[in-house]
Amino acid sequence: xxxxxxxxxxxxxxxxxxxxxxxxxxxxxxxxxxxxxxxxxxxxxxxxxxxxxxxxxxxxxxxxxxxxxxxxxxxxxxxxxxxxxxxxxxxxxxxxxxxxxxxxxxxxxxxxxxxxxxxxxxxxxxxxxxxxxxxxxxxxx
Amino acid sequence: xxxxxxxxxxxxxxxxxxxxxxxxxxxxxxxxxxxxxxxxxxxxxxxxxxxxxxxxxxxxxxxxxxxxxxxxxxxxxxxxxxxxxxxxxxxxxxxxxxxxxxxxxxxxxxxxxxxxxxxxxxxxxxxxxxxxxxxxxxxxx
Numbered sequence: 182x183x184x185x186x187x188x189x190x191x192x193x194x195x196x197x198x199x200x201x202x203x204x205x206x207x208x209x210x211x212x213x214x215x216x217x218x219x220x221x222x223x224x225x226x227x228x229x230x231x232x233x234x235x236x237x238x239x240x241x242x243x244x245x246x247x248x249x250x251x252x253x254x255x256x257x258x259x260x261x262x263x264x265x266x267x268x269x270x271x272x273x274x275x276x277x278x279x280x281x282x283x284x285x286x287x288x289x290x291x292x293x294x295x296x297x298x299x300x301x302x303x304x305x306x307x308x309x310x311x312x313x314x315x316x317x318x319x320x321x322x
Numbered sequence: 323x324x325x326x327x328x329x330x331x332x333x334x335x336x337x338x339x340x341x342x343x344x345x346x347x348x349x350x351x352x353x354x355x356x357x358x359x360x361x362x363x364x365x366x367x368x369x370x371x372x373x374x375x376x377x378x379x380x381x382x383x384x385x386x387x388x389x390x391x392x393x394x395x396x397x398x399x400x401x402x403x404x405x406x407x408x409x410x411x412x413x414x415x416x417x418x419x420x421x422x423x424x425x426x427x428x429x430x431x432x433x434x435x436x437x438x439x440x441x442x443x444x445x446x447x448x449x450x451x452x453x454x455x456x457x458x459x460x461x462x463x
Contacts, residue, residue, distance in 0.1 A: 190453075191457045241400045247423045258385065265445030268443050268450070272438060279426065282392065288418075294330070
């Protein structure tokens with residue numbers, strides 16, 4: 182996740198990741214490889230035909246943005262404290278801090294944890310399905 | 323994160339966590355201890371004065387909901403596929419699937435990754451601040 186965050190911050194080269202994250206080269210190599218095999222990062226030549234490579238976020242990687250923002254905001258509230266947060270996300274057009282990431286209903290109402298319930302999806306295993314239904318009964322009773 | 327998800331799904335007892343996650347008891351013990359010391363879970367007696375304990379989410383833990391939903395939705399899109407997702411989040415009142423977690427500007431506009439920029443926060447180290455400003459110049463040029 183730290184590597185993905187660095188990629189969102191504009192880091193592309195191996196040496197830059199290494200300098201900014203301060204992790205051992207062999208560990209960084211393994212993690213970058215894994216992120217590439219999971220198609221979160223793409224390893225591409227710096228220029229066409231160049232030997233040097235850089236790591237860029239794929240669509241799958243870029244789609245982690247809401248997750249990354251939610252994680253950062255949670256850390257700001259509960260770990261750093263709002264007064265000591267290291268970065269601020271702004272919307273590029275108005276240069277204003279973005280909103281807090283929230284969960285909304287399909288009608289656009291902000292939901293608290295207690296407003297959300299879970300149902301079995303199409304890929305639920307029979308065990309998971311039974312358990313979710315049992316949970317449901319408990320809550321309804 | 324799997325333990326936190328279980329807690330959101332209503333799991334409270336050590337044996338339940340163990341049965342559902344299928345991880346070794348010593349590892350589960352260590353992780354629950356860590357989640358308690360990080361104040362994400364609270365270990366409380368089942369009843370007043372009881373010897374048995376259960377683990378419940380603290381406010382800090384419950385506040386991970388948007389993060390957990392964003393992570394789940396990302397996994398549904400990119401790992402399971404929408405047709406094979408194991409769980410669905412519904413809003414309790416209307417029993418409708420919730421919206422996809424998105425990042426919004428303070429004016430309520432949905433933002434794509436490219437619409438978001440980063441500024442140094444009050445707690446940025448001097449190195450982080452210099453780097454963010456350098457990044458800014460690159461993007462503006």
